[in-house]
Amino acid sequence: MKKEKRSLFSMIFGNKKQKILEQTLQLLSGFNATYTDISDNVKDNIIAKECINAISTHCAKMMPKHYQRNGQLKNAINGDINYIISCKPNPFMTVYQFLYKTTALWLSQNNEFIYIDIDNEGYLRGLYPLNPVFCTLVEYENEIWLKFQFLNGNIYYIKYSRIIHLRDYYIDHDFYGDTNETLLSAIETQSVADDGIKNAIKISTSLRGIIKAANAMLKNSDIQEMRNNFIEDLLKSTSGVAGLDARMDFKEINLEPVLLNKEQLEMVNGNIYGYFMISEKIIKSEYTPDEWNAFYESVLEPRAIQMGQAFTNAIFGDKAIKEGHCIEFSVNRIKYAKTDTKISLIKEAGSLGLLTVDEGREILDLPAIGGEEGNKRLQTLNVINANLADKYQGGGNNHGQGTSNKGNED
Numbered sequence: 036m037k038k039e040k041r042s043l044f045s046m047i048f049g050n051k052k053q054k055i056l057e058q059t060l061q062l063l064s065g066f067n068a069t070y071t072d073i074s075d076n077v078k079d080n081i082i083a084k085e086c087i088n089a090i091s092t093h094c095a096k097m098m099p100k101h102y103q104r105n106g107q108l109k110n111a112i113n114g115d116i117n118y119i120i121s122c123k124p125n126p127f128m129t130v131y132q133f134l135y136k137t138t139a140l141w142l143s144q145n146n147e148f149i150y151i152d153i154d155n156e157g158y159l160r161g162l163y164p165l166n167p168v169f170c171t172l173v174e175y176e177n178e179i180w181l182k183f184q185f186l187n188g189n190i191y192y193i194k195y196s197r198i199i200h201l202r203d204y205y206i207d208h209d210f211y212g213d214t215n216e217t218l219l220s221a222i223e224t225q226s227v228a229d230d231g232i233k234n235a236i237k238i239s240t241s242l243r244g245i246i247k248a249a250n251a252m253l254k255n256s257d258i259q260e261m262r263n264n265f266i267e268d269l270l271k272s273t274s275g276v277a278g279l280d281a282r283m284d285f286k287e288i289n290l291e292p293v294l295l296n297k298e299q300l301e302m303v304n305g306n307i308y309g310y311f312m313i314s315e316k317i318i319k320s321e322y323t324p325d326e327w328n329a330f331y332e333s334v335l336e337p338r339a340i341q342m343g344q345a346f347t348n349a350i351f352g353d354k355a356i357k358e359g360h361c362i363e364f365s366v367n368r369i370k371y372a373k374t375d376t377k378i379s380l381i382k383e384a385g386s387l388g389l390l391t392v393d394e395g396r397e398i399l400d401l402p403a404i405g406g407e408e409g410n411k412r413l414q415t416l417n418v419i420n421a422n423l424a425d426k427y428q429g430g431g432n433n434h435g436q437g438t439s440n441k442g443n444e445d
């Protein structure tokens with residue numbers, strides 16, 4: 036039986052040939068409708084790559100979930116959509132891998148396009164993060180389409196409504212996030228500094244001394260032989276000392292590499308850290324609780340909000356959205372905090388009766404007890420019910436402990 040070879044592209048987009056009479060979309064801002072990927076320059080820099088990896092790793096810990104809101108109530112919907120976004124986005128990726136790749140591409144090019152695969156009956160079948168080389172906005176039959184060109188030369192047209200589009204630095208362009216041109220300038224400076232350090236170290240270790248021949252009439256071959264004999268003698272020496280005859284004079288050269296000082300290096304690297312809004316302590320996991328909370332609020336939470344809104348608007352129709360259906364990406368800042376932070380929270384929240392025994396155990400990654408014991412709420416005796424507090428302060432029936440409304444009768 037002869038097997039037909041199919042590419043990954045045909046498995047995702049199908050083999051049907053597309054015939055689209057395209058017309059490039061005219062943008063209000065006057066910008067070009069074509070997006071060009073320049074992320075290779077970003078991903079090749081070690082500092083930028085560390086930043087992208089750290090943020091992507093934390094975003095990959097997010098927990099996407101399908102909910103339906105009804106006023107202040109929020110009910111989890113465990114259907115096919117929830118299975119795809121929280122368990123298996125496509126046949127080739129886990130949720131962690133999907134979120135990591137999506138975030139990494141998003142960070143490296145300020146734009147990320149996720150293809151929404153829908154079957155013939157209109158049901159969600161999968162989600163695929165795309166990495167095109169070029170992307171052009173075109174208009175066809177009064178709809179906006181995206182013309183994608185990939186590294187292998189394949190070109191596909193996809194309706195914009197079938198794309199989840201995530202953007203950073205969404206300022207100038209009508210559709211795309213701004214390019215990373217600003218970052219490239221900082222990367223170039225850091226690369227020059229890094230190359231300077233490498234060259235300085237290489238030069239300082241390559242030339243250690245000069246052998247000067249006393250007889251200026253010696254042939255080059257004789258000088259070369261004298262040098263080789265000296266090096267061989269030095270390598271064989273266990274004391275690190277080699278002898279010279281009267282025909283040679285050795286002069287040691289000390290080349291001190293000229294390196295950037297600590298402040299200069301911090302400034303150069305800090306420009307890249309600042310662009311990604313992340314600190315070196317977060318990358319090295321040496322952060323304090325306050326530093327983690329700042330990173331959460333300035334980087335992770337905004338991305339969770341944008342992803343939730345973008346996924347909701349792209350996956351659901353207007354009717355479903357009006358009925359309260361939505362996708363939310365939760366970042367459990369406590370679950371991934373340090374152990375001492377978790378214990379401190381359990382003590383404080385538990386004393387107020389905000390946590391059950393099992394909820395506290397879940398924070399510490401311990402198995403649930405279950406039953407009545409697991410659902411029990413522990414509370415300190417220093418905290419009382421608010422209604423009882425009102426009665427106490429208002430002089431209600433508190434067994435003689437309330438304050439009297441009578442004044443002094445003296």
